[in-house]
Amino acid sequence: MLGSVFCAVLAGCLDNVATPLTASNVRVSDPTGWWVLVLGGPQFGSHVQVVRVHASSHSAWPLRGDPVPSLDWQGLPSEDLLGATAIGRFEGGVVSWVIQFPDSQVASAQYQIVGDSAFGAVTYQTSGIVSPSYPLWGVQADSAILLGGRLPWRSRVRALDSIPLVLLRVDDVPTTDLDFLPRLSARGLVAEIAVPSGFVGRPNRLTWEQIRYWTHRGFGVAAHSRTHGGARLGGVDFAAEVVGSLKDLASHGLTTRVFVQPGTWVDSSYVNTTQKLHNWRGALLKTCSRVFEAYAHYPLQREPVPDSMAFGLGHFTISDAVSRDTILAYWQRATQLHSVTVFMVHSSRLQSPDALDWFLDSLADATARRRVRLVSSSDSLFGN
Numbered sequence: 001m002l003g004s005v006f007c008a009v010l011a012g013c014l015d016n017v018a019t020p021l022t023a024s025n026v027r028v029s030d031p032t033g034w035w036v037l038v039l040g041g042p043q044f045g046s047h048v049q050v051v052r053v054h055a056s057s058h059s060a061w062p063l064r065g066d067p068v069p070s071l072d073w074q075g076l077p078s079e080d081l082l083g084a085t086a087i088g089r090f091e092g093g094v095v096s097w098v099i100q101f102p103d104s105q106v107a108s109a110q111y112q113i114v115g116d117s118a119f120g121a122v123t124y125q126t127s128g129i130v131s132p133s134y135p136l137w138g139v140q141a142d143s144a145i146l147l148g149g150r151l152p153w154r155s156r157v158r159a160l161d162s163i164p165l166v167l168l169r170v171d172d173v174p175t176t177d178l179d180f181l182p183r184l185s186a187r188g189l190v191a192e193i194a195v196p197s198g199f200v201g202r203p204n205r206l207t208w209e210q211i212r213y214w215t216h217r218g219f220g221v222a223a224h225s226r227t228h229g230g231a232r233l234g235g236v237d238f239a240a241e242v243v244g245s246l247k248d249l250a251s252h253g254l255t256t257r258v259f260v261q262p263g264t265w266v267d268s269s270y271v272n273t274t275q276k277l278h279n280w281r282g283a284l285l286k287t288c289s290r291v292f293e294a295y296a297h298y299p300l301q302r303e304p305v306p307d308s309m310a311f312g313l314g315h316f317t318i319s320d321a322v323s324r325d326t327i328l329a330y331w332q333r334a335t336q337l338h339s340v341t342v343f344m345v346h347s348s349r350l351q352s353p354d355a356l357d358w359f360l361d362s363l364a365d366a367t368a369r370r371r372v373r374l375v376s377s378s379d380s381l382f383g384n
Contacts, residue, residue, distance in 0.1 A: 031063065031088075031095045031113060034141040036070075036243050036288065038235060038280050039107070039122050040134030047078045048283045049138075050146060051086070063088035065097065071152060073282030075307075095120075109136050116140035116244065117236050137236035139243040144250040145257075145288055153290060156383020160304055164339040164372045165381055166363065167192060169293070169315060171224060171260070171346055173199055173206040180347035181214055183357065187364035190217075190376040191345075194224035194260040194293075197248035208252045215254060220376035222258035222293070223249050230264035238269055238281060243288055257290035258378050271296050271312055285311060291378045293342070300333050301340040301381075310382050315342040318359060320349045327359060335372060340381050 037049045050068040065086030072078045083102040088095060095118070099107040104126070111120025118138040124131040168184070168191040170177060177193075184191055193214060199205045215221050223245040233241060242259055249256055261271055268276055271294040277285065285292045296312025316330040334341035350356060366372040375381060 031090045034068070034143055034146060035118065035138050036141050036146075036239060036284060037118065037136065037138030038239070038284075039109070039136055041122065041124060041131065043124070044080050045134075046279050046283065047072055047080055048280055048287055049078075049081055050141070050287065051081070053088070056087075058087070061087040061089050061098075063090060063095070063097075065099070068146065071283060071286040073278050073280075073286060075152060075286050077152060078283065111136055111138075113140075116247075117240050119236060135235070137239065139236070139239045140247070141243050141288070142247040142250045144255045145243070145246045156307070156379075158380070158383045162303075162337040163370060164335055164337065164341070165303065166334055166372045166374050167342045167376075167378055167381060168363070168374065169194055169222070169260070169342060169344045169378075171344060172196060172228065172348070173211065174346075174348035175204050175206065176347040176350070176353070177206060178210070179353045180345065180350070180356075181219070183354075183360055185217060187360055189360060189364055189367065189374060190219050192220040192222050192258070192377055194222045195245075195249060195254070196224045196226060196228040196262070197245045198226040199228065208254075212253060218376055220258075220378075221249060221254045221256050222260045222291075222378070223256055223289075224260045225262050228262045228264060230262075230266065232267045233265065233269040235280075239284060242284060246288055256377075259285065259289045259292050261292065261294040263295075274312055277311060282311070291382070293378055299342050303338045303340055305340050305382050307382050310378075313342065313378065313381075315344040317344050317346075318356065319344075319346045321351065324358075331359070331362065335366060342378065342381075 032053045032055060035051050035053060037051060039049055048070050050070045051065045052068055053063055053065050056062055056064045065088060067081035067084060070078045084099050086097055086099045088097040093112055095111050095113065097109045106125045107122055109120060109122040111118040116139060120136045121133045122136040123133050170180065170191045171194040173195055193211060195211060201207050225241040226245045246259065271277060274296050290310065292311045293315065294312045295314050297309050297314055299314040299316045301309055318327045333339065367374050
């Protein structure tokens with residue numbers, strides 16, 4: 001049963017939401033499931049909220065929202081919705097919520113769903129005073145990428161030694177990978193395949209079946225956005241690119257905890273300093289991933305690599321007309337004791353299919369002689 005305070009303010013809260021949303025020209029999806037939401041305003045604006053929406057038996061408010069633990073940008077548990085009660089309904093293409101907090105504050109929200117993204121507004125009411133309207137946005141997630149809310153992550157445990165660690169990453173799933181990946185496999189090598197999920201199955205791109213073929217042979221997989229676009233990403237666009245791509249991979253049996261930032265992103269979405277993650281973007285990434293490969297940290301690290309380096313770790317590009325001398329210089333640094341290095345390849349930008357055979361031969365020889373240890377996921381580079 002709703003508490004007396006909740007009942008008293010219920011109608012007034014919904015009247016105070018910003019301009020009512022309409023359902024015209026909107027493709028509506030199922031409002032239930034797992035959602036990663038950003039509630040605007042000074043109280044929650046730098047956090048993300050994870051909510052499991054499900055049906056209830058209440059006739060007027062048949063939706064319930066159960067808060068699920070999330071992390072802030074520092075990786076600390078966020079308990080914004082702890083103890084809150086959320087009731088909702090879905091009418092005319094609009095989802096409406098009233099959220100009662102333990103301190104008697106009430107939030108009201110409305111949003112529409114387009115595809116798997118939510119767009120709307122939220123207001124807060126305390127002691128009869130209603131706040132301005134703030135934007136609300138979010139993306140439908142998948143329990144597989146949230147681990148059912150089992151946060152924070154367990155610490156990584158890995159035996160340390162002086163053998164250098166190397167990760168080879170292959171980006172963007174072009175069909176030229178069908179030549180390059182067998183060159184790795186023939187030498188007993190593996191790589192992390194960075195997948196823009198919206199590319200899969202398009203002309204001149206790998207299919208889901210082909211990607212699964214290689215993961216079944218020991219190759220790792222990372223989410224690499226949906227569209228790999230170059231435009232400045234607003235709030236819901238950033239969330240859809242990150243959470244959406246992780247969800248897409250999970251739906252095809254390729255669950256991963258690694259997200260790789262496209263180099264085409266710009267402005268606040270191009271993470272070349274950790275300061276750019278001191279906000280809801282960092283909170284979203286910490287909540288939904290274990291590693292965020294970007295441009296904030298130098299590609300060459302020393303063991304043990306702290307988890308703080310996992311958000312923004314860079315790479316050395318060894319395709320894209322990079323000279324052999326430059327690649328050799330990278331390789332010499334990577335083979336120093338205690339080194340940890342990420343190399344990245346665009347197979348479609350190799351000058352010829354065999355252009356990196358000499359590098360792969362060196363990597364295979366060093367691996368066989370235990371001069372380096374090759375891993376298939378950047379998540380394996382961290383912990384001690």
